[in-house]
Amino acid sequence: MLWYIRTTATKPTGETPFFLFYGAKAVLPFKIKHGSPRVLAFDEARQDAALGTDLVLGKEARRQASHRAARYQQALRRYHSRNICSWSLEVGDxxxxxxxxxxxxxxxxxxxxxxxxxxxxxxxxxxxxxxxxxxxxxxxxxxxxxxxxxx
CATH class of the missing domain: 2.30.30.140 (SH3 type barrels.)
Known part of the structure; x- marks a missing residue:
């Protein structure tokens, strides 16, 4: 269950919690076992060279996710405020x-x-x-x- 939660994109950020934390997409265990194209194309030497680029892209992705979450919260706040009718009571009503x-x-x-x-x-x-x-x-x-x- 935790694996499902961590590898499913959330609506506010548009990214998975796993990606926001580690900066990379998760490789599911069954893909490793059965050899998916992504697993077969993995090269350790090329991965070490691309590590710096991945760090920069990860920071940018986190920043964009933060902006998407802020926009989502603003839209929720607007929707909530539009549908709430405030009224007050007076003594004797x-x-x-x-x-x-x-x-x-x-x-x-x-x-x-x-x-x-x-x-x-x-x-x-x-x-x-x-x-x-x-x-x-x-x-x-x-x-x-x-x-x-x-x-």
Whole structure:
């Protein structure tokens, strides 16, 4: 499994972890055993002469992989930012709470319960709730598990 992970190109860098670490493509064990063209064409003397060139090319390949990874991360960040809608809660807002535990419920049971009133916003993205009667709920709730209730 580790061999597979180390010899498979990753999407962010476009290179294999083996290549980025050693500066050369990996020769798989079955290719050595069965004599692939790459193994048969290997010449020790020519390899020693090309070692300096390989070091320079390896550094350049690592630099390019680093740039590709940075571009990939920027694209992910843009995609994430575009699809996230930020909203905040105010004290007194009516909201519905996502039913986290589906135990004892069937597939047609409602996915949301409530409405509840926001008693206090403890930090951005979290709120303490209370029932409409004023009974406080025991824990703070993440804003991802809440949605606005419009009567």
């Amino acid at each position: 009516l909201i519905l709470r996502w039913v986290l535990s589906r135990e004892g419920l069937h597939k047609l049971s409602p996915m949301w319960e409530g409405p509840f009133r926001v008693a206090r916003v403890s930090r951005p993205g979290a709120a303490r709730l209370e029932t409409e009667d004023g009974v406080p709920m025991p824990n703070a709730w993440n804003i991802q598990h809440l949605c606005m209730f419009y009567p």
